[in-house]
Amino acid sequence: MRDKNPGQAFAGGDQEIIESWTLNAEPWSTVVRQQQIESRRLVTDRAIIEAVVVRSPMAVLDLGCGEGWLARALAQRGISVHGVDVVPGLIEQARAAGGGQFSVMSYEDVAAGALGISVDAVVCNFALFGDAVVERLFQRVPSLLSRKGVFIVQTLHPLVACGDLPYRTGWREGSWSGFDPSFVQPAPWYFRTLEAWTGLFARAGFRLLEMREPLHPATQKPASVVFVAEVDEAAIARD
Ligand SMILES: C[S@@+](CC[C@H](N)C(=O)[O-])C[C@H]1O[C@@H](n2cnc3c(N)ncnc32)[C@H](O)[C@@H]1O
Secondary structure: OOOOOOOOOOOOHHHHHHHHHHHOHHHHHHHHHOOOOHHHHHHHHHHHHHHHHOOOOOEEEEEOOOOOHHHHHHHOOOOEEEEEEOOHHHHHHHHHHOOOEEEEOOHHHHHOOOOOOOEEEEEEEOOOOOOHHHHHHHHHHHHHEEEEEEEEEEEOOHHHHOOOOOOOOEEEOOOOOOOOOOOOOOOOEEEOOHHHHHHHHHHOOEEEEEEEOOEOOOOOOEOOEEEEEEEOHHHHHHO
């Protein structure tokens, strides 16, 4: 039985995340396509679309695209999207619905240089749950961006997602609480404080341009945090 203490390094957590999404691809697609998650419906879908569209990109890479809703939303606005996800079932669903080009690919593959593309924006919507693999992925993103390209990440707001546990970066026990019983095997996830998120961007050579905290209209608490960053050419030149 796994110790539930926060901050414990769950061995293999990054791999467990992939296994969990593979098992839950079907119910996840249903939840997204039926717009069952209130915070997405009311706040965060619009937040990520706006954060991307305001930058006027022509080409976007959607990392961890899932069943492809964001690609379809951006395609409707004339943007060309390449979506990648590690789960073949989700990529099949995305391809069937159209709106972009979709590839089965893990963050590990992307970090290793498997994607030879250059885009105006790399976007990642609620799809970064790991530790070491996310660190490596961030290191790769600058090479996928055109000049003045942006990296846009929407994720759980740490102050809200923290709950009653200590506000400390580290692995946490997963849960599908609030989702229907067809969801199985929740994976551990790597909780990052705001300081840890900003450090992650900085270590990969990014400069934060914006940090948005869209509010949930009912709770008046942040429904998410959206980071918008660009490559800090000065920092890279100094290295
Ligand atoms: C919460 S879903 C979000 C999907 C989509 N971005 C959306 O907004 O609906 C997280 C996604 O991240 C993907 N993912 C998680 N770990 C991954 C990895 N190591 N490589 C590629 N995709 C990964 C999962 O397969 C899943 O589709």
